[in-house]
Amino acid sequence: MSKYIVTLIFISLIILSCKSPEARMPESVQTGSFLQESVKRNKKLNEKEQKQIKDIITSNPDKEYIASESGFWYYYNNKVENDTIQPEFGDVVEFDFNVSTLDGQQIYPEESRTYVMDKEELFTGLREGLKLMKPNEEVTFIFPSNKAFGYYGDDHKIGINVPLICEVKLKTITQNND
Template sequence: MKYKSVVILVVFVFFSCSEQKARKPKKHGTQNFYKEVIQSNKKLNKLQKERLELWIAKDTVHNYKVSPKGYWYYYVNKDSLQTATPKLNDIVEIEFNIADIYGKTIYDLQRRTYKVDKEDFIPALQDGIKLMKKGETITFVIPSYSAFGVTGDGNKIGINKPIQSTLTLVDIKKQINNNENN
């Protein structure tokens, strides 16, 4: 009996002290899964773009322009006398609201100071601000992929929801050293 206990103890110690081999992580996704997600998002973006284009075509009151970045905009107030537009690192003061594409307010008018291309902001508005001159007001129609995308804003804006925002450029404070390295 003693002999059996010793053998079991030796075997136990021998196997418990052996070096453990690293295990490979489980694969949760595959190449095909990611390709399917990408294809699904492309279809969703195309469908959303087509719907927004139809909605814009029905609006005969405003003259929309298309941005190369994939959003639409029209001027509410355009100033042809001003020439300066915001550049990288400039500090701008803006007023803006956010609404659904039918004009129902999601977030009321907000005032914000923003450092051009150096702070996190709605991607389409980051780009759109650089089109503006002091005192101008533009309404932007923004597809979800240029707004809050597949996550929404975690509060009032759901996933994959296009929005519109009317933005006024109140002031531009030009930065003396306007280079890419700042």
């Protein structure tokens, strides 16, 4: 009889252990709350930066600010009317520029740079701004943080979410003949 009971228990354990695993329900369900909070923060940040930029524009009525399609503002310090060449993909441009905060604190003093259009790293706003320029033009750009270095900064002097003013002088454009 004891063999019969031991065999019955053994067979029962085998049958019960073959049961497929059941999915467990999560303890708490969050439906995109992080994304919703992020959207709220970004909207607040954008409103704050837009107000700062509009204050700068209204405090300089002698400058003719132009709103770009890309979301930044600029004005010409020196505009070239008769030249029609503007940089395109692969062209090599040489330019001088300096970078400061909206309140005028200089971050990077004037430096010269050579850049191959859209083939090298350059922050979004400046890359798009250079495409609007002609040789020998001088332009002052005001970039909101999303067109500057955004959430990451530049790992040196520019922190996260810092809007910038860049004064740029485009010296030369060497066209790519490919």
